[in-house]
Amino acid sequence: MTFRTLDDAKDLAGKTALVRVDFNVPMEDGKVTDDTRLRVAVPTINRLRDAGAKVALLAHFDRPKGQRVPSMSLKPVVEALENVLGAPVRFAEDCVGPDSVEAIRDLDAGGVVLLENVRFHAAEEANDPVFAQKLADLGDLYVNDAFSAAHRAHASTEGVARHLPAYAGESMRRELEALDAALGNPVKPVIGIVGGAKVSTKLDLLKNLVGKLDRLAIGGGMANTFLFAQGVDIGGSLAERDMAETARDILAEAEAKGCEILLPIDVVVATEVKPGAETRTVLAREEIGDDEKILDAGPLTVEKLIKAMTLSKTLIWNGPLGVFEVPPFDVATVKAARAAGDFAKAGILTAVAGGGDTVAAMHHAGVTGDLTFVSTAGGAFLEWMEGKPLPGVEALKA
Template sequence: MLNPKNRLIDFNLKNLKVLIRVDFNVPYSMGPTKVLSDLKILSSIPTINYLLDNDCSIIVCSHFGRPKGKYDTDFDLKPIVDRFSDLLGISVKKLEHFDFEHVTQCVQELKSREILMLPNLRFHPGEEENSDEFSSFLASLADLFVNDAFGVAHRSHASTVGVTNYLPSMPGFLMMQEIEVLQKLMSSPKNPFVAVMGGAKVADKIQVIESISKKADYLMIGGGMAATFLKAKGYEVGQSIIDADSLDLLQEFLKTLDAKKCELILPSDVKVEIPEKEQNVKIVSIKSIPKEGRVMDIGPKTVKNFSMRLRSANTIFWNGPMGVYEDERFSNGTISIAEAISSLRQSISTIVGGGSTADIVEKMQLLEEFSHVSTGGGASLDFLSERQMPALEALKI
């Protein structure tokens, strides 16, 4: 059971200055920067509103992109702050540069129920270095630290770990919700439990696949990983991109499945691309993938089979697209699985493991049809893999 040392609802927050770490590292388009997803911003608003209700002065901090420890106009937070202000219904002040003296002065002038957004944390090299200097500076701005950034809970940075050495610290409501949902998924899922795993590289997900296979009844594999799984099972996969370095590891994993209750379900047909052919997209059985072909998506028979298994589930975890969904020719598998899961009865627990899968669900306007859509891609996978989560350890969760 989740039992953090400190909880927001147990703390007297009245009129405090609160530093809150959020994850506003949102999908965007360049030139000019445009926010493409509201999910992460909306997900932290309940915690922000709770602080406002307690008359706090709120200092918000987040990273955005990879500016490499210095100011970069492409990663200025202005478009995100503008969107944050719109969604919150309150004008949010912002700063561009980490001039410590100026930042401190602006924070001191901050009134009750006002919000100030610090510059992009990664404009300062001390953030990713988890330097004492930057950690203590951030802590000097507030009376209390709240971490609501589950998406970076697997990072040991100044704003996720270092600052907790200097301030009373606690998780926000989003952080608590993410942990509770994922913890329950692994400790007491309602069976049948179906895991749908996609994406490109086996190496990125083999640990979470191993972990989930101990609990799941069915493990369905799509995306680029499917080609590597098929190769490991002895199938011809043509020119498909496979994770060759993970083949031995994957074959060892496949041997362990015999001793588990988990049934592995691979595609029975796939959509392949054959370069330099006039009709260069074909649907073929996995037994007849052409030597010049590349697996790009799951096929219609696989969609039907996966959907049938999903209809029998009481718990579903989905992470990773079923194909190269950015290309319309190979988006059908991903779209079909999203629609299949979202159409199931509401009593089923349906969890999306963040990252690109969350972006897909949001783009399809299906967020409300899932029980939980995680705001953390890598963080959710690390949590489910039982890897070290420095930010959670710092919060004593």
């Protein structure tokens, strides 16, 4: 898809850019404990500042449900944002009305103001057109730099873009380009890895992927459901046994569409999930005790998966292969992730990962900086993988 970026925005000096950012950051005792999301916004903010624009930042924090909740104010973010920007940041006590108008008016060219939590207004999540117009009245152009909120049709993510020239910020652009390279227009062959606990939460995802991928590896608790659907005795493993017929339908659809499904050949089992638990590695179709649970993929499975990566040009990854949070059940995820990182660094594989526990798993494996792109967008990343249009992205189409 083609979308408007800041390369298309001309003559910004003296104009006000309304920039939607994701500042829903971790906080403790009124202090930001992780400034990653603030840092992600810096390239867009600085590009606009360097062009002589005033920058008015729109963001949400937590779920105030349309009420003014003091503990959910964005005011404590100002100090942390000043630190990462190396520049002063004003704060407006509201995102519309006199407070916001005055704060923006008093800015010098290149100045930055953070507007109060847009979700203090119920009209935000309702995508109320009157509220969207009030937001638009504050600026001359709109920049969306919050892909993580792009799956929401809210006033600050979609409505305001109907009233102003709308562009993707630098972070949004990187995200869209990476996802397009992974799933929109990838270099084939393409392999996907989908893990996690439940098939039921990823039905749309699986159905979309089997029509787009050359190979799809299924791991985690989801793989147990597929093994069970094939008549494998999975003992006391986590599985959605009532989804067996659905799993068989997905396997049949994959076969019809030429997508090879990779399920575990061997598995690591234990009677309890705890660090350092006693484990057994068995072939998936061998006897698993009634009191044993499948908690990770085995070495043969990982070897086959890595070989499949070498036969591919593009990888898209969502979800761990086992209970990676509890060693020793992190082995398969770590080995596969490090192989993907090595292939990406060598330039032989475009590797994009994201959604849910995936970011934590990649951090755990130490490969976040090695993969081509790691998305922190969560729900928006999943909906993109499911093939759903994202309102905040649709609004930026050229």
